[in-house]
Amino acid sequence: MIPAAFDYLAPATLEEAIRALGTHGEEVKLLAGGHSLLPLMKLRLASPTLLVDLGRIPSLGLISQEGDKILIGALSTHYQIESSKLLKEKCPLLPQTARVIGDVQVRNRGTIGGSLAHADPAADMPAPILALAGELRATGPQGERRLKAEDFFLGLMATALSPTEILTEIRVPLLSGRCGTAYLKAPQKASGFALVGVAVWLKLSASGICEDIGIGVAGLAAKPFRAKGVERRLRGKNLNPSLIEEAASHTAQGVDPMEDIHASGEFRADLARLYAARAIQEAAKRAGV
Amino acid sequence: MPVSKLVGAKVRRREDPRLIRGLAHYVDDISLPGILHVAILRSPYAHARIKGIQTEAALQVPRVVAVFTGSDIGDRVGAVPVASQNPTLRVPKRAVLASDKVCFVGEAVAAVVAEDRYAATDALDRIRVDYEPLPVVSDPEKALGRESPVIHSEWPDNVAFRWTLKQGNLSKVFKDADKVVKQRLVHQRLAPIALEPRGVVARYFPGEGELTLWSSTQIPHLLKTQLSLMLKLPENYVRVIAPEVGGGFGSKLNVYAEEALLGYLAMKLNRPVKWIEGRRENIQATIHGRGQVGEVEVAAERDGTILGLQYRVIADIGAYHQLLTPGIPPLTGLMLSGAYKIPAISIEVTGVFTNKMSTDAYRGAGRPEATYVVERMMDRVARELGMDPVKIRRKNFPKPKEFPFKTATGLVYDSGNYQLALDKALKLVGYEKWKRQQKRLRSQGRYLGIGLSTYVEICAMGPSAAMPAGGWEYGAVRVEPTGKVTILTGVSPHGQGQETSFAQIVADELGVEIDDITVIHGDTAVVASGIGTFGSRATAVGGTAVLQAAQRVKEKAREIAAHLFEADLEDLVFADGKFSVKGVPKKGITLEQIALEAHMARKLPKKMEPGLSATAVFEPSNFTFPFGAHICVVEVDPKSGAVEIKKYVAVDDCGKVINPLLVDGQIQGGIAQGLGQALYEEVIYDENGQLLTGSLMDYALPRAKDVPRFELARTETPTPVNPLGAKGVGEAGTIGSTPAIVNAVVDALSPFGVTHIDMPLRPEKIWRLCQAKEAASAGGRR
Numbered sequence A: 001m002i003p004a005a006f007d008y009l010a011p012a013t014l015e016e017a018i019r020a021l022g023t024h025g026e027e028v029k030l031l032a033g034g035h036s037l038l039p040l041m042k043l044r045l046a047s048p049t050l051l052v053d054l055g056r057i058p059s060l061g062l063i064s065q066e067g068d069k070i071l072i073g074a075l076s077t078h079y080q081i082e083s084s085k086l087l088k089e090k091c092p093l094l095p096q097t098a099r100v101i102g103d104v105q106v107r108n109r110g111t112i113g114g115s116l117a118h119a120d121p122a123a124d125m126p127a128p129i130l131a132l133a134g135e136l137r138a139t140g141p142q143g144e145r146r147l148k149a150e151d152f153f154l155g156l157m158a159t160a161l162s163p164t165e166i167l168t169e170i171r172v173p174l175l176s177g178r179c180g181t182a183y184l185k186a187p188q189k190a191s192g193f194a195l196v197g198v199a200v201w202l203k204l205s206a207s208g209i210c211e212d213i214g215i216g217v218a219g220l221a222a223k224p225f226r227a228k229g230v231e232r233r234l235r236g237k238n239l240n241p242s243l244i245e246e247a248a249s250h251t252a253q254g255v256d257p258m259e260d261i262h263a264s265g266e267f268r269a270d271l272a273r274l275y276a277a278r279a280i281q282e283a284a285k286r287a288g289v
Numbered sequence B: 001m002p003v004s005k006l007v008g009a010k011v012r013r014r015e016d017p018r019l020i021r022g023l024a025h026y027v028d029d030i031s032l033p034g035i036l037h038v039a040i041l042r043s044p045y046a047h048a049r050i051k052g053i054q055t056e057a058a059l060q061v062p063r064v065v066a067v068f069t070g071s072d073i074g075d076r077v078g079a080v081p082v083a084s085q086n087p088t089l090r091v092p093k094r095a096v097l098a099s100d101k102v103c104f105v106g107e108a109v110a111a112v113v114a115e116d117r118y119a120a121t122d123a124l125d126r127i128r129v130d131y132e133p134l135p136v137v138s139d140p141e142k143a144l145g146r147e148s149p150v151i152h153s154e155w156p157d158n159v160a161f162r163w164t165l166k167q168g169n170l171s172k173v174f175k176d177a178d179k180v181v182k183q184r185l186v187h188q189r190l191a192p193i194a195l196e197p198r199g200v201v202a203r204y205f206p207g208e209g210e211l212t213l214w215s216s217t218q219i220p221h222l223l224k225t226q227l228s229l230m231l232k233l234p235e236n237y238v239r240v241i242a243p244e245v246g247g248g249f250g251s252k253l254n255v256y257a258e259e260a261l262l263g264y265l266a267m268k269l270n271r272p273v274k275w276i277e278g279r280r281e282n283i284q285a286t287i288h289g290r291g292q293v294g295e296v297e298v299a300a301e302r303d304g305t306i307l308g309l310q311y312r313v314i315a316d317i318g319a320y321h322q323l324l325t326p327g328i329p330p331l332t333g334l335m336l337s338g339a340y341k342i343p344a345i346s347i348e349v350t351g352v353f354t355n356k357m358s359t360d361a362y363r364g365a366g367r368p369e370a371t372y373v374v375e376r377m378m379d380r381v382a383r384e385l386g387m388d389p390v391k392i393r394r395k396n397f398p399k400p401k402e403f404p405f406k407t408a409t410g411l412v413y414d415s416g417n418y419q420l421a422l423d424k425a426l427k428l429v430g431y432e433k434w435k436r437q438q439k440r441l442r443s444q445g446r447y448l449g450i451g452l453s454t455y456v457e458i459c460a461m462g463p464s465a466a467m468p469a470g471g472w473e474y475g476a477v478r479v480e481p482t483g484k485v486t487i488l489t490g491v492s493p494h495g496q497g498q499e500t501s502f503a504q505i506v507a508d509e510l511g512v513e514i515d516d517i518t519v520i521h522g523d524t525a526v527v528a529s530g531i532g533t534f535g536s537r538a539t540a541v542g543g544t545a546v547l548q549a550a551q552r553v554k555e556k557a558r559e560i561a562a563h564l565f566e567a568d569l570e571d572l573v574f575a576d577g578k579f580s581v582k583g584v585p586k587k588g589i590t591l592e593q594i595a596l597e598a599h600m601a602r603k604l605p606k607k608m609e610p611g612l613s614a615t616a617v618f619e620p621s622n623f624t625f626p627f628g629a630h631i632c633v634v635e636v637d638p639k640s641g642a643v644e645i646k647k648y649v650a651v652d653d654c655g656k657v658i659n660p661l662l663v664d665g666q667i668q669g670g671i672a673q674g675l676g677q678a679l680y681e682e683v684i685y686d687e688n689g690q691l692l693t694g695s696l697m698d699y700a701l702p703r704a705k706d707v708p709r710f711e712l713a714r715t716e717t718p719t720p721v722n723p724l725g726a727k728g729v730g731e732a733g734t735i736g737s738t739p740a741i742v743n744a745v746v747d748a749l750s751p752f753g754v755t756h757i758d759m760p761l762r763p764e765k766i767w768r769l770c771q772a773k774e775a776a777s778a779g780g781r782r
């Protein structure tokens, strides 16, 4: 449980960090909260020769509002997100998700950027970011890129980030009107990660029709995804329990569920349907259905 | 007897301040000049021949001092010992480092010694071992099959030992019974997961020829003896120290390869060495618990009277024996009468080698298995007969006047009132109210379950005649010249709190302030002899030795006082910490004054030896048998398989209580671990013998939020076995709780036709059973 030797750099600016990434090639790793990377290093499943610590770049850790968007610095910790007044009022889905990540220590160290960049299929944060159709911004030697959440996750621990890019910011919409959100997860008992986690955001019209809805699912498949088939079945409809249940029954459709000692694919798929139904119900209730 | 002030009182643990403030010294806190660090290379294969090991590259790593393999050590270190008198026992040789072949994932094959842990760990990656994989068997039932690979070629099959016990006319009982209920039961393997993994520091003084070994152990004295045998050193040149030990649960009631290895390395290199186990090593190479698969059959009359029980069980031994491995399943066998009068009982144990780490004692050690068998079956039989689980238990309890109660398995239960404990628990939980609630909620499609366990267990181990290496305990009490009191005990507390409870006992006996007492344990050079802490024995056996030593000190003090007062012994009274002559209470003499006289030795009675100390060795005449009733209420969500504990009530009787805080703490921790087995924990190896639950990201322990509030209560039935009247409480919570929780979940799912689920009760298992039922009834409707 001791990592191999490595060098450590803590640049004060983004530019320096990007430069460090470029010069050391494959062997360099960014360090955010370290709560995914360090365990891998201790098990020697990762042995970078240089760690570039993002922790000294102050601009990366801020949460702010810009027009109808909330900007979340990639280095914001789960705890910052959980306790942000702005998010709690204007985009409660993120605090609702952050709350159920790990334990207090994990939430105090782990970051949203680290979680998204690591792309653990069982991580919680990708689900709400997908549900909210968030936008991710990354900076590399070629400058800044904007990525849609949907295009960001490519597969098992694989993202659209290039090795020389740094994820800097996540943008989510400011929710207004009759909105409701919910994140529900069935935790893997040992790790606390999601066997299945479902994030739901929905908006009702004045007459109670579901105007828009976003559903993100973590844990079920090798990559987190948006349950578009379910969304489609609910958009423009009057939400009621049997409709919700019917729609949610399509959550795992076309998905190849993961299997391990903690749950079979069959069980994961059924949990996804159940948790989707329950999360949609909960979100609808919060929106005042 | 003086008026009891402290015994029975809620005295706060005196050991906590240093623990809470991080000031205690565990093995890893011990640092010696010139110390070297050891890292161990472990086999990634469950079964493989070692064709060669290349260590040169490892030796090139800067700061590496030496690398050792099994062939470097040869037979200079003896094999890992096993203590058993079983004549059928097969003992494969377990070397401290494997040299010809490895038999489980995690078996040690080489040791790197370096100036620091980093270098030692780096060098592990540079050792090349040429393995030739061999066929693996990890399932104990398959290991008995004809087709199975044989792990140890000295023998024709994988049978490690057999053990049977049979009493009563079983064939007749089963033929005549109104009802026979059969069930297959699996007691999954568990990892003890002490908060502090193992660790060893060894130091050798070549001039003095003295080896000192610090180890995170529960049994320093037994370890000293075994180390001297393994290292071929005279025992009086070996000293073992158990410093602060961060939990054991039986996992440190052992003699491990690493302990002897470190002793050898210290002697060989003439430098102190340290090895600290990592958590992954801890799950791979520290003993596991449980691991039984059995078929039980119970014969009963229509009115619920239990007539007989037979249990055929396969015990999953692992690749080798550890110290007590073959001794655990017999404890299951002996306790198969549970808290009931069962006239005919038989058990057949087959110990089986598998390509896995050894099983051995884990909190409860054999008794949780027995309790689970019996308590699960009481529910199964009750259900078959349409009886309430409470009623069938009542029907079969021995009555209070039937104690001492002799079981068919040959034990004599010392004392008990099982009915009383159950009644108290029923009242506390509100049994009838929950029954009504269950009925009401079922009609709304919600599933409550109520589970009972009325356990009895065997502890305070134990009479020496029934133990593999002595069951007595040593205690000494010394009053220093300044009047301070030092207790020396052969038990080796590691969380149980005897630095508090033993001080309570002696404070009362000698009338001194508890703050003037210190309790020393865990150092074989300081404490003359001892057996250790396990089998819920420390207070009942070790505490009695301490009490008896204190009584002897008091007798001597009385003689000195009588001499100083020039009075007859019978005319002395002892009150408020002072001896005085009857009728003259004002002119008293304190223990402090007597201690000074005893050490100055100028005015002592003729022929009296100076000093004021005494030792005692207590040999118990029997085990003790704590008991109790646990009741658990759960709600199960059949759609997700989730189990929620809504209420948990435990009434435990551990005999006389010395300190209620310590007893409650033991019960709470015990239930948490029992709950872990019922719901979450399982060591899983795949068919290739790969450990799939090798870290705490995959081995599911209960967390604080999974553990509900336990409502605890007590009955107090003293044991006649020792003068304290104390039975033991270290394992009771674990033993009693597991079946209560499983019974509750099975009860909740009875509308789905569920009669049994194997542990751990993972959501998926529950979900599957409910799905099957829904599918079946949907099919039926169509």
Ligand SMILES: Cc1cc2nc3c(=O)[nH]c(=O)nc-3n(C[C@H](O)[C@H](O)[C@H](O)COP(=O)(O)OP(=O)(O)OC[C@H]3O[C@@H](n4cnc5c(N)ncnc54)[C@H](O)[C@@H]3O)c2cc1C
Pocket (backbone or CB within 6 Å): A029, A030, A031, A032, A033, A034, A035, A036, A037, A038, A039, A054, A074, A075, A100, A101, A102, A103, A106, A109, A110, A111, A112, A113, A114, A115, A116, A117, A118, A120, A122, A123, A124, A125, A161, A165, A166, A167, A168, A191, A192, A193, A194
């Ligand atoms: C005990 C424990 C329990 C946990 N439980 C949960 C849980 O229940 N749910 C859950 O979702 N997670 C859980 N986690 C994971 C936790 O949320 C991690 O903190 C998170 O997944 C990674 O964030 P980090 O800041 O620690 O990233 P790090 O570990 O520092 O980095 C992770 C990876 O992302 C890369 N990276 C980090 N930041 C950036 C960036 N800005 N741009 C590009 N690449 C970057 C790193 O190079 C590295 O490869 C748990 C972790 C632990 C240790």
